[in-house]
Amino acid sequence: MKIIVCVKQVPDAKDVRLDPVTNTLTREGVASIMNPYDQHALEEAVRLVEKHGGEVTVISMGPPQAEEVLRQAISCGADQAVLITDRAFAGADTWATAYTLEKAVRTLGPFDLILCGKQAIDGDTAQVGPGLAMRFSMPCIACVQKVREVNGTSIVVERMMDDGYDIVETDFPALLTVVKDINEPRVPSLKGKMRAKKVEIKRLSAADIGADPACIGLPGSPTQVMKVFPPQARGEKAVFTGNLDEQIEQLVAKLAPYL
Amino acid sequence: MDYFLSEEQRMIVDIARQITDERIIPHRAELDEKHEFPRAILNEIAQADLFGVPIPEEYGGFGGGCLDIVLALEQLGRGCIGVGTAFAASSLGIYPILISGSDEMKRKYLPEVASGRKFAAFGLTEANAGSDASGIQTTAVLDGDDWVLNGTKQWITNGGEAEIYTVVAITDRSKGPRGASMFVVEAGDSGFSCGPKEKKMGIRASSTTELIFKDCRIPKDRIIGRQGTGFITVMKTLDSSRPGIAALAVGLAQGALDAAASYAKQRVQFGKPIIAFQAVQHMLADMAISLEAARALAYGAAKHIDAHPKDMSKVSSMCKVFATDMAMKVTTDAVQVMGGYGYMCEYPVEKMMRDAKILQIYEGTNQIQRNVIGQELNREYAQ
Numbered sequence: 001m002k003i004i005v006c007v008k009q010v011p012d013a014k015d016v017r018l019d020p021v022t023n024t025l026t027r028e029g030v031a032s033i034m035n036p037y038d039q040h041a042l043e044e045a046v047r048l049v050e051k052h053g054g055e056v057t058v059i060s061m062g063p064p065q066a067e068e069v070l071r072q073a074i075s076c077g078a079d080q081a082v083l084i085t086d087r088a089f090a091g092a093d094t095w096a097t098a099y100t101l102e103k104a105v106r107t108l109g110p111f112d113l114i115l116c117g118k119q120a121i122d123g124d125t126a127q128v129g130p131g132l133a134m135r136f137s138m139p140c141i142a143c144v145q146k147v148r149e150v151n152g153t154s155i156v157v158e159r160m161m162d163d164g165y166d167i168v169e170t171d172f173p174a175l176l177t178v179v180k181d182i183n184e185p186r187v188p189s190l191k192g193k194m195r196a197k198k199v200e201i202k203r204l205s206a207a208d209i210g211a212d213p214a215c216i217g218l219p220g221s222p223t224q225v226m227k228v229f230p231p232q233a234r235g236e237k238a239v240f241t242g243n244l245d246e247q248i249e250q251l252v253a254k255l256a257p258y259l
Numbered sequence: 260m261d262y263f264l265s266e267e268q269r270m271i272v273d274i275a276r277q278i279t280d281e282r283i284i285p286h287r288a289e290l291d292e293k294h295e296f297p298r299a300i301l302n303e304i305a306q307a308d309l310f311g312v313p314i315p316e317e318y319g320g321f322g323g324g325c326l327d328i329v330l331a332l333e334q335l336g337r338g339c340i341g342v343g344t345a346f347a348a349s350s351l352g353i354y355p356i357l358i359s360g361s362d363e364m365k366r367k368y369l370p371e372v373a374s375g376r377k378f379a380a381f382g383l384t385e386a387n388a389g390s391d392a393s394g395i396q397t398t399a400v401l402d403g404d405d406w407v408l409n410g411t412k413q414w415i416t417n418g419g420e421a422e423i424y425t426v427v428a429i430t431d432r433s434k435g436p437r438g439a440s441m442f443v444v445e446a447g448d449s450g451f452s453c454g455p456k457e458k459k460m461g462i463r464a465s466s467t468t469e470l471i472f473k474d475c476r477i478p479k480d481r482i483i484g485r486q487g488t489g490f491i492t493v494m495k496t497l498d499s500s501r502p503g504i505a506a507l508a509v510g511l512a513q514g515a516l517d518a519a520a521s522y523a524k525q526r527v528q529f530g531k532p533i534i535a536f537q538a539v540q541h542m543l544a545d546m547a548i549s550l551e552a553a554r555a556l557a558y559g560a561a562k563h564i565d566a567h568p569k570d571m572s573k574v575s576s577m578c579k580v581f582a583t584d585m586a587m588k589v590t591t592d593a594v595q596v597m598g599g600y601g602y603m604c605e606y607p608v609e610k611m612m613r614d615a616k617i618l619q620i621y622e623g624t625n626q627i628q629r630n631v632i633g634q635e636l637n638r639e640y641a642q
Contacts, residue, residue: 190309
């Protein structure tokens with residue numbers, strides 16, 4: 001089977017800082033990582049191919065330095081990697097991103113599955129995966145927690161729900177977004193790391209994928225961010241001291257006016 | 260300190276570090292408590308190709324040297340030397356094949372160990388033959404097309420878990436040290452079994468058992484090298500493997516220093532973090548000094564061995580003694596810096612102190628290592 005995995009380079013959540021003036025994310029000097037959910041998507045793709053044969057192609061839309069996460073993907077078992085990069089893609093929202101990924105995937109030829117992380121940990125929209133499936137008019141199963149079986153032309157998965165899970169079967173081609181419960185991503189292998197060091201990462205520009213300039217980057221994005229701000233801290237805090245009885249007394253006294 | 264490692268060596272360190280931080284450290288207390296063999300972690304190590312590090316590329320390995328394996332072991336040792344010992348023992352088990360085995364034997368066994376599909380173990384010690392290897396009682400007698408082994412090996416790491424065992428047996432008692440030979444015994448060979456798992460003070464994640472041979476029949480071609488070369492193979496094996504024990508010691512001590520220093524920064528007494536007190540600072544400083552000295556010696560010895568010198572016993576023994584004595588001292592001091600907390604099982608350093616002791620005992624006690632060094636000096640200065 002031929003599997004495409006979409007990955008995104010995101011700022012390391014352990015090190016998130018906001019610019020106090022503009023209230024936007026500070027990217028300078030902040031370590032970048034592969035979006036954690038995407039690591040699980042990649043791991044699942046590699047496991048499926050190890051079991052059923054085929055190949056894993058990892059794609060990412062991003063600036064040139066996003067090549068780092070693609071090399072990381074190679075070290076963790078991906079067969080090839082493609083970076084979709086062009087200044088014209090800058091400022092893309094989820095709509096324009098889904099369009100760009102669609103155009104890029106079409107240049108890569110036929111596939112059976114696209115795997116994505118449930119969402120990226122920077123924007124947290126969870127829209128690009130489903131948006132991409134919509135553009136291919138193919139089924140999308142979001143929040144997959146387990147792959148149960150793969151037949152010649154279809155796949156059976158568990159979709160995580162609030163109160164349990166659904167068992168869903170779909171024909172290929174299809175798109176799955178995965179949650180962290182699906183697997184534990186592997187540590188890169190020595191052979192993988194050595195290959196990742198040398199491998200050529202294919203690059204695709206807006207022209208290479210035949211993108212309509214009006215549909216990509218900022219011009220292609222209906223979403224406009226008006227303002228980004230940290231929520232204001234609200235409410236008074238009180239710490240009760242003394243033994244338990246005294247603390248309860250203080251708490252009751254505090255609540256009494258509202259009763 | 261920068262040891263000017265190659266890019267490949269830094270990759271080995273990165274992989275081993277990630278496995279240690281993500282897979283070993285979160286589980287080490289439980290493995291210790293349950294005396295549980297870390298199969299899942301070893302599978303992870305196998306998947307990351309680390310079992311292949313010391314094995315030549317033509318047999319499915321990475322073709323690395325002593326320093327490469329030392330770097331991997333140092334990281335694993337930082338997490339748990341029980342896990343590190345299980346990993347190291349598999350390498351130890353195949354060194355005799357690497358050193359003296361026929362090409363056919365190498366083709367048969369090395370790729371399986373390189374991939375981590377099978378584990379190996381090394382069987383030398385017996386009830387009456389530890390430091391004095393000449394006391395070996397296990398015998399191998401040629402009977403038609405088979406060798407027939409009888410005897411019992413004791414305290415064999417990876418016993419019961421490994422599939423491939425390299426064992427020493429006497430083939431001609433009248434020839435003394437030249438009467439010993441080495442053989443490959445496979446799990447499942449008729450007449451071969453492993454005893455129950457020993458209960459140990461430390462390195463409880465590793466498995467230690469007897470190997471029992473009762474008219475154990477193996478094909479004639481399972482002899483490693485020529486008949487009578489067993490002791491030479493054993494000595495060469497141990498010379499190559501001792502820097503690995505030094506590496507486990509360095510990693511273990513690093514883990515203990517990390518725990519003690521970060522505790523000392525947080526623990527407040529008399530209104531100050533205890534790291535601000537000179538008594539504590541000096542203990543930490545001494546720990547750091549001896550640790551770095553041991554690391555430099557272990558790396559230096561490994562590089563020396565990688566240059567394939569004629570004689571490597573002295574340097575190999577020196578790094579083993581120095582690093583393992585250091586690890587015992589540093590882990591003991593880490594418990595002391597952490598006081599009552601250090602003595603509690605809730606914190607990792609009491610396990611580190613228990614684990615450290617074996618490093619001074621196995622793969623040749625530190626007293627035997629000093630004999631080797633002393634005898635070598637005696638020879639050198641005779642000229």
